[in-house]
Amino acid sequence: MSLFSDIAPVRFEGPDTANEYAFRVYDKDRQVLGKRMEEWLRCAVCYWHSFNWPGQDIFGAGTLPRPWLGPTITQEMADAKLEAAFDFLAQLGAPYFTFHDIDVMATAKTVKEHDRNLKTIEARIQKKMAATKVRLLWGTANLFSHPRYAAGAATSPDPEVYGWAAAQVRGCLEATHRLGGQNYVLWGGREGYDSLLNTDLKRELDHYGRFLAMVVEHKHRIGFKGNILIEPKPFEPTKHQYDRDVAAVYAFLQHYGLANEVKVNIEVNHATLAGLDFEHEVCAALAYGIFGSIDINRGDPRNGWDTDQFPNNAQELVPAFVALIEGGGLGAGGFNFDAKLRRQSVDPADLYLAHIGGIDTLARALLAAADVVAERKLAELKRTRYQAWDGELGQRIESGKLDLAALADLAAASDFRPTERSGRQELAESLIARHCKY
Numbered sequence: 001m002s003l004f005s006d007i008a009p010v011r012f013e014g015p016d017t018a019n020e021y022a023f024r025v026y027d028k029d030r031q032v033l034g035k036r037m038e039e040w041l042r043c044a045v046c047y048w049h050s051f052n053w054p055g056q057d058i059f060g061a062g063t064l065p066r067p068w069l070g071p072t073i074t075q076e077m078a079d080a081k082l083e084a085a086f087d088f089l090a091q092l093g094a095p096y097f098t099f100h101d102i103d104v105m106a107t108a109k110t111v112k113e114h115d116r117n118l119k120t121i122e123a124r125i126q127k128k129m130a131a132t133k134v135r136l137l138w139g140t141a142n143l144f145s146h147p148r149y150a151a152g153a154a155t156s157p158d159p160e161v162y163g164w165a166a167a168q169v170r171g172c173l174e175a176t177h178r179l180g181g182q183n184y185v186l187w188g189g190r191e192g193y194d195s196l197l198n199t200d201l202k203r204e205l206d207h208y209g210r211f212l213a214m215v216v217e218h219k220h221r222i223g224f225k226g227n228i229l230i231e232p233k234p235f236e237p238t239k240h241q242y243d244r245d246v247a248a249v250y251a252f253l254q255h256y257g258l259a260n261e262v263k264v265n266i267e268v269n270h271a272t273l274a275g276l277d278f279e280h281e282v283c284a285a286l287a288y289g290i291f292g293s294i295d296i297n298r299g300d301p302r303n304g305w306d307t308d309q310f311p312n313n314a315q316e317l318v319p320a321f322v323a324l325i326e327g328g329g330l331g332a333g334g335f336n337f338d339a340k341l342r343r344q345s346v347d348p349a350d351l352y353l354a355h356i357g358g359i360d361t362l363a364r365a366l367l368a369a370a371d372v373v374a375e376r377k378l379a380e381l382k383r384t385r386y387q388a389w390d391g392e393l394g395q396r397i398e399s400g401k402l403d404l405a406a407l408a409d410l411a412a413a414s415d416f417r418p419t420e421r422s423g424r425q426e427l428a429e430s431l432i433a434r435h436c437k438y
């Protein structure tokens with residue numbers, strides 16, 4: 001018996017059910033464009049916000065009942081947390097989970113103790129995974145909470161801090177590998193700066209590039225087949241973070257020769273905070289060939305910080321889903337609920353209600369996007385908009401046969417007089433809206 005064992009396994013009961021502890025739309029075996037819904041969505045519950053966060057904010061203490069938490073986590077507390085977490089995962093029926101090293105393990109003071117404590121809990125996680133069939137979407141090392149990381153981890157001015165980060169990442173990457181994790185994530189929480197007056201930007205970037213290269217080398221050395229992912233975020237906790245968005249990460253990867261080795265984990269609200277649409281980040285990652293996975297928590301349109309809320313607006317997500325479906329799906333990635341309850345959601349049941357609502361929202365967006373894709377009107381609208389590029393002139397330009405002067409001369413000689421054509425944006429928006437009926 002644990003905090004989360006009171007709820008019966010959550011099942012699909014259809015849109016008319018009166019049961020709040022059931023899925024209305026998420027029917028994991030339903031076929032959507034030739035694939036099961038569960039395989040499309042690959043939903044994951046995150047350990048940190050769900051089981052390792054007591055609901056504190058900058059003005060007040062924790063509000064949520066999490067009896068296994070305290071300033072120091074003993075092995076008994078870590079075990080109780082594991083018990084509760086896997087009760088929840090098994091009852092909810094999401095196929096995956098995600099974790100940071102320090103979310104799952106007993107608190108450690110030294111590098112050696114850290115390694116030992118992580119291995120102890122890893123063995124217990126392994127058993128729980130075997131018993132429940134819940135799989136690991138990704139693991140990650142927390143390189144931002146401990147005071148030692150206040151000035152950065154891979155970008156710290158202190159090489160001993162850099163060494164601590166290396167030890168944590170080695171341990172967590174290897175644990176992720178042994179647990180069958182599909183990806184390994186690096187969120188550069190403290191990899192950035194608050195003031196350039198005391199920051200050697202070039203040196204920090206070089207250190208960060210070398211750190212990432214070491215992680216990639218080690219991945220190959222141990223035979224980890226999953227993707228290494230960087231999670232972009234523009235600011236918070238630092239004023240400027242080096243991984244501010246997909247484009248910045250791609251430039252960084254190219255500069256350090258890692259563009260074929262590392263992909264991105266895109267978080268909806270990090271895109272919003274960067275002043276970008278979520279679908280922009282997805283399309284940019286697909287265009288650069290670095291799409292990896294998604295953290296599906298959203299922000300609040302009137303708050304400029306990471307509110308980490310569960311998604312509840314399917315229509316907003318449809319454009320990104322269309323891009324993902326047309327791009328071939330999530331691959332080894334998934335939709336991770338890197339989402340927090342509100343501080344007043346103090347009932348254990350609230351964690352179920354939050355995830356059920358979130359998963360149903362993703363199912364709604366998937367079904368609507370699948371209809372948009374199957375209808376082909378939106379794809380056709382886009383295709384015809386660029387059709388002229390398939391003609392003679394377009395092909396000569398695309399193939400690189402014309403240089404600037406030759407093209408300029410041709411424009412004059414042929415007396416180019418392009419005519420205005422509608423971009424049909426309102427129609428495109430209506431095509432999305434009319435399919436949001438689930």
Ligand code: XLS
Pocket residue numbers: 140187231233267295306338
């Ligand atoms: C914080 C990040 C974090 C990562 C994992 O804003 O979203 O939760 O997903 O370290």
Ligand code: NI
Pocket residue numbers: 187231267295338
């Ligand atoms: Ni995240």
Ligand code: NI
Pocket residue numbers: 267270306308338
């Ligand atoms: Ni976040």
